[in-house]
Amino acid sequence: MFVIEIIAAALLVILTLTVGYLYFLAAVAAVGRKTYTPLSRECRFLVLVPAHNEENVIIPTIDSLRQVRPTGPVRIVVIADNCTDQTAALAAGQGVEVLARDNPVERGKGYALEWAIAQYDLERFDAVAVVDADTRVQPDMLEAMAGSLQAGYGAVQLYYGFTGEKDTPLAHLQHMASVVENLLFYKPRAILNLPILLRGTGMAISAEVLNKYPWDSHSITEDVDYAVKLLENGIRIDFSHRSAVLSAATSSYDQSRDQKMRWASGTFLLIRQKALSLLKTALLRRRWKLAELAFSFLLLSRPALIYLAVIAILLSLLAPAGERLFYVLWGTALAALLVVYLLLGIAFVPSKSATIKALVHIPKYAIWYFLVQLKAVFKHKKMGWVRTDRK
Numbered sequence: 001m002f003v004i005e006i007i008a009a010a011l012l013v014i015l016t017l018t019v020g021y022l023y024f025l026a027a028v029a030a031v032g033r034k035t036y037t038p039l040s041r042e043c044r045f046l047v048l049v050p051a052h053n054e055e056n057v058i059i060p061t062i063d064s065l066r067q068v069r070p071t072g073p074v075r076i077v078v079i080a081d082n083c084t085d086q087t088a089a090l091a092a093g094q095g096v097e098v099l100a101r102d103n104p105v106e107r108g109k110g111y112a113l114e115w116a117i118a119q120y121d122l123e124r125f126d127a128v129a130v131v132d133a134d135t136r137v138q139p140d141m142l143e144a145m146a147g148s149l150q151a152g153y154g155a156v157q158l159y160y161g162f163t164g165e166k167d168t169p170l171a172h173l174q175h176m177a178s179v180v181e182n183l184l185f186y187k188p189r190a191i192l193n194l195p196i197l198l199r200g201t202g203m204a205i206s207a208e209v210l211n212k213y214p215w216d217s218h219s220i221t222e223d224v225d226y227a228v229k230l231l232e233n234g235i236r237i238d239f240s241h242r243s244a245v246l247s248a249a250t251s252s253y254d255q256s257r258d259q260k261m262r263w264a265s266g267t268f269l270l271i272r273q274k275a276l277s278l279l280k281t282a283l284l285r286r287r288w289k290l291a292e293l294a295f296s297f298l299l300l301s302r303p304a305l306i307y308l309a310v311i312a313i314l315l316s317l318l319a320p321a322g323e324r325l326f327y328v329l330w331g332t333a334l335a336a337l338l339v340v341y342l343l344l345g346i347a348f349v350p351s352k353s354a355t356i357k358a359l360v361h362i363p364k365y366a367i368w369y370f371l372v373q374l375k376a377v378f379k380h381k382k383m384g385w386v387r388t389d390r391k
Contacts, residue, residue: 008315008327015309015334018298022341028188036147036242042072043146045204046125049078050112051133055085062094064136071146072126078133081112087133109200110222114215122207132201135247136163144243145204154209154235155227157186158202159244164350169358170256171249173365176345176355177302182241183348184341185299190239195293198227198237202245209235221269228274231293232281253368260372271297302342303369309335 047065051058058078065076077097080088082104092098099116117128127149131137141158148156161178162171189196200223205215213233217225227237250256275294282291299305309331316327349355 004315005319005323005327008312008319008331011308011312011315012327012330012334014298015305015312015331018305019334019337019341021295022185022299022302023337025188026184026341026344028191029184032188032191034191036151039071039143039146039150041150042126043142043149044072044124044126045070045074045129045142045145046120046122046127046207047074047076047129047131048113048116049076049091049131049133050081050109050116051078051083051087051091052081052109052112053083053085053087054133055087055090057134058087058091059094061131061133061135061137062091062096065096065131067139068137068141069139069143071142074142075125077116079112079116081109082107106218108218108220108222110215110218113222114218117210117215122211125207127204127206128210129204130201131245132247135201135245137202137245138243140243141202141245144240147242148238148240149204149206151238152236153206153238154230155198155203155205156238156240157196157198158239159186159241160199160202161244161246162249163246167354169361170253170365172349172351172355172358173361174249174256175349175351176358177342178345179348180302180342180345184344186239187241189296193236195231195289195296196227196237196239198223201247219269225274228278228293231290232278257372260369301373302338303366304373306335306338306366307370307373309338 049058049061049065054061062076062078068074075097077099078088078091080091080098080100082102083100088098088100099119101112101115103111103115113130122128127145129142129145144158145156159182161182162175164175186196203223209230213226213230213235215226217223217229219225230237275297278290278294282288282294313328313331313335316324316331319327343359346352346355
């Protein structure tokens with residue numbers, strides 16, 4: 001009983017710190033702001049669009065890229081990576097440059113980016129931007145990216161969210177969660193100049209940084225792996241919500257399963273592989289922001305925190321009678337605060353009524369997502385890149 005009580009108390013203390021920190025960041029998002037000076041120089045972009053069998057979505061993506069206001073010469077390149085459909089032909093028909101890659105052994109976005117970047121003389125560009133082939137970009141994408149790079153950041157991540165075109169309960173719940181992640185987690189971190197992680201699409205890296213630290217990340221979390229490498233070497237990464245890249249949300253549980261499992265697996269890999277390394281670097285170099293980044297890994301999955309709160313409540317039921325009620329109320333309060341935190345996203349979504357109606361599906365989603373995360377715990381070492389179907 002004593003051991004169970006210690007475990008429950010430890011979980012509750014950790015969760016109290018994480019919940020308090022999440023609400024602190026939300027408060028910063030509400031009252032803080034970050035300003036940028038107007039662009040004072042030209043910024044030349046190489047825009048890479050990794051694509052694997054994206055014939056159904058590649059043309060709208062290219063169309064949105066053509067609407068982007070340039071900050072200097074822009075070169076748009078589609079990487080047709082191990083494609084067996086018409087992706088390459090359709091992209092070429094739109095007048096953009098196409099690089100066709102055929103390597104069935106080294107599969108995945110990380111390898112495709114490494115190969116494509118090596119095809120170009122980076123001295124001819126100021127930055128390399130990456131946009132997924134199933135996204136839509138806003139016209140001021142390059143202006144926002146250039147503003148962060150001009151401010152001295154080595155890389156920048158834009159707001160990455162959903163288009164809102166899917167009208168299903170699952171899509172609305174995903175949209176709400178995405179808003180919370182962008183505006184209540186990444187935005188305040190940028191205001192406080194805390195470490196930012198790259199998210200794979202809508203990101204840009206300065207050519208100077210890429211020359212010094214070539215892209216060499218190939219895991220299922222290749223974007224975060226590379227971001228951690230930059231941060232460990234003192235390269236600052238910005239988050240900008242002044243522009244956005246948007247994709248269609250997955251509209252069914254079958255569509256979403258592989259994507260969610262990949263993200264959950266990536267989170268577990270990050271905690272296992274990077275957290276201790278970051279803490280060690282922080283202590284040895286006295287760079288406390290890296291310690292904060294290691295702690296922030298615990299915040300990447302807000303639903304997982306709710307599950308931990310439920311586990312703490314269940315363990316509390318086994319505590320001695322004198323402490324049981326206190327522990328149960330403590331855990332229940334934390335779970336409630338986490339749920340309220342996620343619901344804050346309703347204030348920012350355009351379709352508020354549809355999102356509110358979708359809330360009745362939360363119990364179903366919570367059970368499904370818990371099973372997905374549980375499976376990811378045991379399968380994360382075997383996970384590879386899988387294309388997400390958004391039809």
